[in-house]
Structure formats: C-alpha cells, structure tokens
Amino acid sequence: MRKWTLLFLAAMLAAMGITYSPAYAANTAFRLGADRAEVTAGDSVQLTVSGTGLLDVYGYEAVVTYDSDKWTFVSARNALPKGNAGESAGFAITPVTASNKVTFAFTKVGKIAGVGGDQPLAVFTFQARKAGIAAFTLSSVKVVHADVTADKFSPALQANVLVKPGDGSGSLSIYGQVNAGGALAVELGQADVLQAIQSATNGKLRISVRPENGQSFRNVEVTLPVDIVLKEGARIREIVVDTGLAVMTIPVDPARGVLSSGSRKLTLTAGKVDSSSLTSSVRNLIGNAQVFDFKLSVDGVALGALNGRPISVEVPYTLKTGEHPGQVVAYFIGGDGRPEVVKNASYRPSSGTVTFKPEHFSQYAAMYAGISFEDLTGFAWAQESVEALAAREIIAGTGSGAFQPNRSVTRAEFIRMLMGAADLIDDQAKSTFADVKAGAWYASAIASAQQLGIVKGKSDGTFGINDPITRQDMAVMIYKAAEVLKADLGTGTSAAAFSDQAAVSGYAAEAVRAMQRSGLIQGMGNGKFEPKAQANRAQAAVILYKLLTLLK
Incomplete structure (x- = not known):
C-alpha cells in the first residue's frame, strides 16, 4: 500500500511518458496554513496546503511531517477544485502514515484540463495530544500536469500551533488504525494518561477512542496504564472509556472495584456480535437488536463475574415513535445462551443510550420490551x-x-x-x-x-x-x-x-x-x-x- 501510494501519480501517469518540467515550476510557490494558532489539548486543527502560480495541475502528492508525540493524525482530503461542473470527483489514496510523516495523493480522472492559478490542494486534520508549541512542516509536493509532465518541490514550510493544557475535563482522545478484520486496537502511554490526569478537576478521567479517517469497525480494544491513575489517590474517582461502540465507566476504588492497589494495566474490549452466532431463542427475543460482547482484564487476567464490583456500561439505543423510555431494557446473554433481563438498566434520552451495571462481562443487548396491561384504566x-x-x-x-x-x-x-x-x-x-x-x-x-x-x-x-x-x-x-x-x-x-x-x-x-x-x-x-x-x-x-x- 505504501509503495502504491508514494508512486501513485507516477504509476498512473509516468507510464504515459511523464517527464519533469522545470519550466512549469518557475513561478510556483506553496503555503501551509493552520486554521487556528492556539488550541486546547484534545481539540483539532486543520492545515491547508495551497499553491500560488499553479499551472495546469492534474494531480499531486503532498507530504507533511509533525510531532507525533504532541499530535495525532486524523484525516486528509482533497481541496483542489474542479475545472468545470461536469468533472468527476477524481481519485484519492488513503493517507499513509509512518512515524511522524503523512503522505496524501490525489489525481483527476479522464481527459480533462488541469487547474491553474492560486488554489488549495489538500486539507490535513490533526488532534492535539499534549501542551506545548509544535510545528508542522510541508516537506515535499509533487505536482502532475495534464500533459503528463511533473514538478517536484521541497518547500520546507512550517506552521506553528500552540497547544494549551486541557479544560479540566480530564479528557483524552486517541485515534487508531482499523485492520482488515474491522478491529481497532489502541494502547495509551504513561505520558498520555498523565496529561489527562493533570487537567482533571471533576474526578473523572475520560478517554475517547476513534478510528483514523472515520473508518468503520466492529471490535475495539483499549489498553491503558492504571498504576499512574492509582497513585493519584482520591483525585481520580472514575475512568470513563468511550470506545466508539459503548462507554464503560470503571471506578478507581481498590477496596471495592476491579482495580487493586498493585494493578498496572487495564484492557477493555467491546465488539459487535454476529447474530448468526446466537441461539434461536435469543434471536427471537431481541429481533434486530445489536448484541455487544464486553471483556475486561487487569494485568492480563480476564474478569468474567464482577461479584458486585461496580462498573457501568452505556450502549446506543434509538427510541422509536410510540416507545416509552421506561420499557427500554438490557439483556445479559450468558454462556448457556439464555437471555436474562438486567433490572438496573435505564434509558437516557439526552444521550440516546441505555446504561446498566453488569454482573458479568459478557454479551448484552438493549431492546424494547413492549409490555402492556388491559386493566390500568383509571391508574x-x-x-x-x-x-x-x-x-x-x-x-x-x-x-x-x-x-x-x-x-x-x-x-x-x-x-x-x-x-x-x-x-x-x-x-x-x-x-x-x-x-x-x-x-x-x-x-x-x-x-x-x-x-x-x-x-x-x-x-x-x-x-x-x-x-x-x-x-x-x-x-x-x-x-x-x-x-x-x-x-x-x-x-x-x-x-x-x-x-x-x-x-x-x-x-x-x-x-x-x-x-x-x-x-x-x-x-x-x-x-x-x-x-x-x-x-x-x-x-x-x-x-x-x-x-x-x-x-x-
């Protein structure tokens, strides 16, 4: 994939006799601009790569370097305008990231003219992870023209953005790559968690996990160091992990919770269960409701039964017309395949989620019960x-x-x-x-x-x-x-x-x-x-x- 991306324009156009033409490049220059000079840790910034004095641009490849310790790459998209209304959208390769560098390539499609003048080329989005001043650098740009000639540039342009400490929410957002099997796995470092702890004032350490480039996924695994959290004592009371599929809240209470005073690493897993793997009785009960499978391990030891140790889980549920919030419930599906209602489940209209406190980490589904009685008139x-x-x-x-x-x-x-x-x-x-x-x-x-x-x-x-x-x-x-x-x-x-x-x-x-x-x-x-x-x-x-x- 990397080789294909880096040679994307060459592979498609060099085969047609592409040559490099310094004449095209004589009056061309580039700019790298950030939409914000200051952001707060957890916020996003957009960097626009644009050119001046462009001539007949048919495609391009742009390379941006950044401090991967302070920033997480989120996405890249084409910004080169169409030459006319009937022109196709063109073709872009999924951005390729390697260490502190991201490469993005785009080309128009068909026998059409390129675009000239002062034009935007691409927009890169990054999310701030840590406080400090960080520079982005436009390392190189390759421009391909409609006549299958090309120009190479090494502008070395920089854009500086100041990242201020968090807003006190103790929030940390982490992005990861989704593999071919639809799984997303991220592991937080000590420095990541410490940054969120230092900005927390409400006793909650919030972690949000999302896929890069908005990719869809069915399973997610989040691993984080908890020894650094336990050292904070009463300052951090809960770890709230939004996996993108479900939200899990883990109390930081060595006396009553799943974390002991010597715990070092916590791993949470959430996944969508294929309905074909469920028993017929479960399928008949839940209908089209999505079943989620949850797992939790501390220092590599999986915990099934929670034995009264308090953990809460939120899963999405869309309330349909005519449904009453009080009848939205959750079901636990045990190893024997038999469903069991979770009595403490409740629907939250503000978030469109069902919250419950499980007794086991296993499979669960949110659904509508639809109970009614004929003799409640007058009551x-x-x-x-x-x-x-x-x-x-x-x-x-x-x-x-x-x-x-x-x-x-x-x-x-x-x-x-x-x-x-x-x-x-x-x-x-x-x-x-x-x-x-x-x-x-x-x-x-x-x-x-x-x-x-x-x-x-x-x-x-x-x-x-x-x-x-x-x-x-x-x-x-x-x-x-x-x-x-x-x-x-x-x-x-x-x-x-x-x-x-x-x-x-x-x-x-x-x-x-x-x-x-x-x-x-x-x-x-x-x-x-x-x-x-x-x-x-x-x-x-x-x-x-x-x-x-x-x-x-």
Missing part, C-alpha cells in the same frame, strides 16, 4: 411504573393481560418485588421464619432480607407471608433496603408531616419521615399517610420504580 398515575417493572421482570401480571392494580399485596409478594428490584436476592440464604417454606417462590427473597436486616418478622416467629402488607411496613422495608444499598435519600422536599403521623407505629416513624422527605412515598391525597391501610399493587409498583430510579 394512569401508576402505568409507567407498572410497565417498567414488568419489563424488568420485577413484577408480573395476573394472567389474561391483567395486572389487578387495586388488589392488595401480601408481605411475601412485596418483599419478593423489593429484593428483586434491589438485586439483593441470595439463593443460598436461609430463613428461620416458621412460615417460610424452603424452595417456595418467595423463600430466597425473604431469607435474603432477613439476613441483611431488612425484615425482622413477627413476635410469633413467622413472617406473615400471606398477610396484606401495610403502608407503614412497606415504608420500613424500603428504608432498610436503601440503607443496605447505601442509597442517598437526600433531604428531599420540606413538605409538612402527614396529618396522621402520630398514628404511625414507633418502629416505622423514622422510615415514614425519611421516605416522605425523599419523595419515595406520598400521602393519600388528604394530607394523611394512612399507615395501617393495606397497600395495593399499583402503589407498590410506583414506590419500587422510584427506588429503582434512585439507585441508578
């Missing part, structure tokens, strides 16, 4: 919550397209929904409540809640699995679960206390006040909370969806 205030929870398989209908929103909720039903929404169910947990039968649909949820201190049961040693749950007990369970999850309930609103606050049992008083301030629970429309009234399925759904939203 518009609860419809979004009901359908969103059903889309995440946290609640279910009662058959024949019904939800029965006004039906009371048993204590077993509610704790099963709560623990599922909070993703706190431990299948190995054991309960000591007399009425909890091992293996029952509610057993693991109740046992997990008991183990975590979310429920204590009744004085007779039972849980009361079939008892309708009261509004105050519902508040207590949610409050305790929020404590386990370390959810920030905040101070919320300054609304007046419920007029029947005195009727709230002592064990529930703190929980009810906290839930009211946070906005997770509301009164019954008359200023009262009605603590001992039975909660119905619609009310439970609204509160649980608020909690789920808070946890995101």
Whole structure:
C-alpha cells in the first residue's frame, strides 16, 4: 500500500511518458496554513496546503511531517477544485502514515484540463495530544500536469500551533488504525494518561477512542496504564472509556472495584456480535437488536463475574415513535445462551443510550420490551411504573393481560418485588421464619432480607407471608433496603408531616419521615399517610420504580 501510494501519480501517469518540467515550476510557490494558532489539548486543527502560480495541475502528492508525540493524525482530503461542473470527483489514496510523516495523493480522472492559478490542494486534520508549541512542516509536493509532465518541490514550510493544557475535563482522545478484520486496537502511554490526569478537576478521567479517517469497525480494544491513575489517590474517582461502540465507566476504588492497589494495566474490549452466532431463542427475543460482547482484564487476567464490583456500561439505543423510555431494557446473554433481563438498566434520552451495571462481562443487548396491561384504566398515575417493572421482570401480571392494580399485596409478594428490584436476592440464604417454606417462590427473597436486616418478622416467629402488607411496613422495608444499598435519600422536599403521623407505629416513624422527605412515598391525597391501610399493587409498583430510579 505504501509503495502504491508514494508512486501513485507516477504509476498512473509516468507510464504515459511523464517527464519533469522545470519550466512549469518557475513561478510556483506553496503555503501551509493552520486554521487556528492556539488550541486546547484534545481539540483539532486543520492545515491547508495551497499553491500560488499553479499551472495546469492534474494531480499531486503532498507530504507533511509533525510531532507525533504532541499530535495525532486524523484525516486528509482533497481541496483542489474542479475545472468545470461536469468533472468527476477524481481519485484519492488513503493517507499513509509512518512515524511522524503523512503522505496524501490525489489525481483527476479522464481527459480533462488541469487547474491553474492560486488554489488549495489538500486539507490535513490533526488532534492535539499534549501542551506545548509544535510545528508542522510541508516537506515535499509533487505536482502532475495534464500533459503528463511533473514538478517536484521541497518547500520546507512550517506552521506553528500552540497547544494549551486541557479544560479540566480530564479528557483524552486517541485515534487508531482499523485492520482488515474491522478491529481497532489502541494502547495509551504513561505520558498520555498523565496529561489527562493533570487537567482533571471533576474526578473523572475520560478517554475517547476513534478510528483514523472515520473508518468503520466492529471490535475495539483499549489498553491503558492504571498504576499512574492509582497513585493519584482520591483525585481520580472514575475512568470513563468511550470506545466508539459503548462507554464503560470503571471506578478507581481498590477496596471495592476491579482495580487493586498493585494493578498496572487495564484492557477493555467491546465488539459487535454476529447474530448468526446466537441461539434461536435469543434471536427471537431481541429481533434486530445489536448484541455487544464486553471483556475486561487487569494485568492480563480476564474478569468474567464482577461479584458486585461496580462498573457501568452505556450502549446506543434509538427510541422509536410510540416507545416509552421506561420499557427500554438490557439483556445479559450468558454462556448457556439464555437471555436474562438486567433490572438496573435505564434509558437516557439526552444521550440516546441505555446504561446498566453488569454482573458479568459478557454479551448484552438493549431492546424494547413492549409490555402492556388491559386493566390500568383509571391508574394512569401508576402505568409507567407498572410497565417498567414488568419489563424488568420485577413484577408480573395476573394472567389474561391483567395486572389487578387495586388488589392488595401480601408481605411475601412485596418483599419478593423489593429484593428483586434491589438485586439483593441470595439463593443460598436461609430463613428461620416458621412460615417460610424452603424452595417456595418467595423463600430466597425473604431469607435474603432477613439476613441483611431488612425484615425482622413477627413476635410469633413467622413472617406473615400471606398477610396484606401495610403502608407503614412497606415504608420500613424500603428504608432498610436503601440503607443496605447505601442509597442517598437526600433531604428531599420540606413538605409538612402527614396529618396522621402520630398514628404511625414507633418502629416505622423514622422510615415514614425519611421516605416522605425523599419523595419515595406520598400521602393519600388528604394530607394523611394512612399507615395501617393495606397497600395495593399499583402503589407498590410506583414506590419500587422510584427506588429503582434512585439507585441508578
């Protein structure tokens, strides 16, 4: 490819008898101009190669050298105008980069005249990587004329651009070449990461990976040194890597995260999965949704199960007409090929992405659930919550397209929904409540809640699995679960206390006040909370969806 590019004009035109003609070059000169004299690290600059006194230019080759430590080459394009409206666009070779040099070549096509006078030839785009003054040099230009003669020039022209430190966002953009298999791989150096760290003020180190020349790709691998990040301590709390396919956020927390105090290198991989490799059940479920495969390794050791270590992933999703954001979900596709809904997934309209916290690094897809129930008329205030929870398989209908929103909720039903929404169910947990039968649909949820201190049961040693749950007990369970999850309930609103606050049992008083301030629970429309009234399925759904939203 390199030989073809460098000999591009000669190979096509020299075969026609090309000769070099100093007469053409007598009054020709060149310019190298930058569109900006100053940029900030991470910004782009465009360099235009232009000529004056040009004669009959049919094609050219331009070579620009640059400081590859301070700049990343992004793209090059032709700027030579057409001689007439009917002229074809011509033909350009993909730019060839080698060390600190980039070569770009273009030719017109067909038996047409060249262009003369003062004309732009090519535009090169570079992105700033580091602060400092850096020079670009137009090393050489070869010009080919329509009469198959050519001129060679060595102008050695320079354009200086000042790169200022970053804007405090801790942002670093890296460009890489896509190989023949559609894969993009980049590895950041210590100096690259240090530059971004020094400009970070919000605790986030942001890294953006993009292909040179806007090439399409299906797989991307990003490797970066993390020992230098860990040395910064609390200054850098998160590493945010935008791979161009998905965004992955890695907390910098040796105590709880995937990075330990001795970690040196982190590698993230994202790729588009060919649908033909999926099982028929997965294809039937997701339809045309794109499946992504994610991998993570630290110091060469691959991590599959994350075991509660917090990582978030964003994948693109375009909301279609008539779709409701709450029903956009993500599915985990395990090694056995069975899809499993990710309960914490949420759609972000501002970015057009679905964000979720995976339990495994494997295959995932974002899709629309399309859940609806026929008996929610009169419950518009609860419809979004009901359908969103059903889309995440946290609640279910009662058959024949019904939800029965006004039906009371048993204590077993509610704790099963709560623990599922909070993703706190431990299948190995054991309960000591007399009425909890091992293996029952509610057993693991109740046992997990008991183990975590979310429920204590009744004085007779039972849980009361079939008892309708009261509004105050519902508040207590949610409050305790929020404590386990370390959810920030905040101070919320300054609304007046419920007029029947005195009727709230002592064990529930703190929980009810906290839930009211946070906005997770509301009164019954008359200023009262009605603590001992039975909660119905619609009310439970609204509160649980608020909690789920808070946890995101």
